Amino acid sequence: MADQKKHATDSQSPATESQRDETGFQRPGAEKDIEIDIFEGVRQAKGNPVEPVRLQAADSFCFSCHKSISCWNRCCHEADVTLTPADILMLTKKLGIGPAEFLAQYTVPALWEKSDMPVAKLRTDGESGAGACVFLAGDEGCGVYSARPATCRYYPMGLASIKMMGAEHKEDFNFLVKESHCKGHEEEKSQTVAQFRAEQGVEALDEINRGWIDIMMKMVSWRSVGGPNAKAVSPQAKKMFFMVSTDVDAFRRFVFETRFLDTYVIDPDVVEILKTDDIALLQLGFDWLKNVLFNEQTINMREQVLQGAIAKARTEMGAT
Ligand code: SF4
Numbered sequence: 366m367a368d369q370k371k372h373a374t375d376s377q378s379p380a381t382e383s384q385r386d387e388t389g390f391q392r393p394g395a396e397k398d399i400e401i402d403i404f405e406g407v408r409q410a411k412g413n414p415v416e417p418v419r420l421q422a423a424d425s426f427c428f429s430c431h432k433s434i435s436c437w438n439r440c441c442h443e444a445d446v447t448l449t450p451a452d453i454l455m456l457t458k459k460l461g462i463g464p465a466e467f468l469a470q471y472t473v474p475a476l477w478e479k480s481d482m483p484v485a486k487l488r489t490d491g492e493s494g495a496g497a498c499v500f501l502a503g504d505e506g507c508g509v510y511s512a513r514p515a516t517c518r519y520y521p522m523g524l525a526s527i528k529m530m531g532a533e534h535k536e537d538f539n540f541l542v543k544e545s546h547c548k549g550h551e552e553e554k555s556q557t558v559a560q561f562r563a564e565q566g567v568e569a570l571d572e573i574n575r576g577w578i579d580i581m582m583k584m585v586s587w588r589s590v591g592g593p594n595a596k597a598v599s600p601q602a603k604k605m606f607f608m609v610s611t612d613v614d615a616f617r618r619f620v621f622e623t624r625f626l627d628t629y630v631i632d633p634d635v636v637e638i639l640k641t642d643d644i645a646l647l648q649l650g651f652d653w654l655k656n657v658l659f660n661e662q663t664i665n666m667r668e669q670v671l672q673g674a675i676a677k678a679r680t681e682m683g684a685t
């Protein structure tokens with residue numbers, strides 16, 4: 366809708382395994398049988414009320430955002446927007462600039478506290494970051510509306526991911542967030558979750574970001590035991606994570622201008638695709654990070670490289 370505002374705010378932050386008192390979210394069903402991660406769509410300011418209701422696609426809620434609402438643009442101030450990889454792809458395309466220039470002009474580096482991983486956040490005015498989002502275009506609203514970040518599209522919803530004990534896959538669902546400044550909740554317009562998500566165009570972004578969200582959620586879980594396999598993530602691995610997450614040009618150089626393709630088995634047809642397809646390159650990046658960080662078999666090393674690594678490890682362990 367033309368007058369539907371972008372929304373605002375903050376970081377989509379993956380949170381911990383389900384802890385109701387921390388998130389305010391009521392776990393549905395058989396609590397003992399589930400693992401849950403919450404990917405919030407709201408800032409972490411204290412007192413942010415999370416409506417403790419799990420919303421299915423067909424569930425309805427009342428909300429509307431439009432230019433004549435009294436709080437218009439309120440949510441684009443003090444906005445704490447963490448950018449996902451898909452956000453950066455979209456925004457750089459819209460602005461016609463490369464990721465390096467985009468990062469320098471419009472973002473600030475930050476640490477996503479819950480996962481302890483580096484991210485890029487949208488720059489805001491003012492010394493303490495309490496001003497307007499760098500993309501706010503006065504009364505007109507969001508200056509990059511068609512390419513606004515996932516967090517802005519999701520608001521006022523949060524996204525959670527749930528995994529039943531023993532289940533192979535996670536199931537996503539949404540929940541509502543009600544902040545006192547947001548008057549959109551007092552509007553009469555009713556819509557289902559599915560309609561809202563379709564209107565905001567979040568499905569395609571979630572699809573691109575899936576691997577990145579998986580990594581973030583896993584890091585949140587691992588953090589309580591010190592890191593993957595109880596080992597802290599090295600500064601170098603964090604640097605690589607930031608590169609893949611924020612700068613697809615730099616990652617492409619890393620793939621094509623280092624020994625990456627001599628190290629990993631990648632189908633020649635896929636290699637051709639990776640030369641120009643940013644989304645395919647991102648998926649490779651997420652698979653590679655899962656392998657490096659969690660030792661998942663998402664990407665295969667070439668046999669001779671693997672044998673060399675095993676021999677080196679054996680030597681270092683004093684084996685013959
Ligand atoms: S990107 Fe747009 S919608 Fe999001 S906070 Fe900035 S101005 Fe608001």
Ligand code: SF4
Pocket residue numbers: 370371372373429430431434436437438439440441520546547548549550
């Ligand atoms: S209704 Fe909510 S989302 Fe819309 S401008 Fe107001 S605070 Fe932002």
